[in-house]
Amino acid sequence: MLFSSFPSPPLSLMMEEAELCFPQLLNRSCRKHTRPHSDTMLIYIGMSSTDLLTASLNLLVIISISHFRKLHTPTNLLLLSLAVADFLVGLFVMPLQIFLTEPCWFLGDLVCVLFYFLLSIILLASVVNMVLISVDRYVAICDPLRYPTKITQKRVQIFVLLCWICSVFYNFLLLYDNLKQPGRYNSCYGQCVINYNGAVDVVLFFIIPITAIIILYMRVFVVAVSQARAMRSHIAAVTLQRSVTATVKKSELKAARTLGVLVAVFLMCYCPSYCLTLSGYDIVMGSSINTFIMFLVYFNSCLNPVIYAFFYPWFRKSVKLIITLEILQPNSCEANVL
Structure with missing residues (x-):
């Protein structure tokens, strides 16, 4: 029997291979940075629990609004359109984001591009939904007499549909090069890199929409304060802009406050991400800053249904009917949850 003896590889080479995402590829593989095990476990537990909570709570919102005719x-x-976007975040985006917290990307170039494509569609749809919600509250508070004729169910359905179609079409154009040739911007194996015109994207779908939302809600706030003072002083009507005289319902004022909180939370969660993009700061994949920024964006999807539960009695009533399976009863869709 013959035995062959081969010298052991140098220790430096073994350590170098241990730092590579794909050791078998040597020079073509990306290097990975190490993270303490405790930090990794904390990220996994935090992301996983938030993911489960986000999908579950938004599914309750979707069932509630879809099932009960009231x-x-x-x-x-x-709100249903926004809940669908938030539900998709919990169902698809956050599980894949857990892989992005790792120093290396192991799911392939196509999955990488599709992840960012889906993420961009959802984020853009959420921003446009927030603008539509602000417009809805603006008309309801500032022009209440014309609200039933201006904001109809059919019109809102059309705008929501256009919102999602435009989100898909715009992001297809934005990421076309990446979709056509996945991984073309990767400098080594183990990266998940996409390239697009971030400046145009930030201006069109952050600065302009956020400015519109703030202006609309400032106007809503001024009129709401005027109405509240009028109610306290027992004035039957308040003269609004353009000499239109009307009284806003108390329920509309409450809805405006609730949706104002929704918009404020949205801004707090999304602003750091866009501000970091505007600053030109280079984010390293799997870094603590990248993980925290993206977690903040996704956490907004979890907070939205919590806000509904806090401020909307109808949501609490409908959730009770869902959990107790009373929605399975005949004609349960006619139940009065208001």
């Missing part, structure tokens, strides 16, 4: 209002239809 909730089929233009405003709730916009």
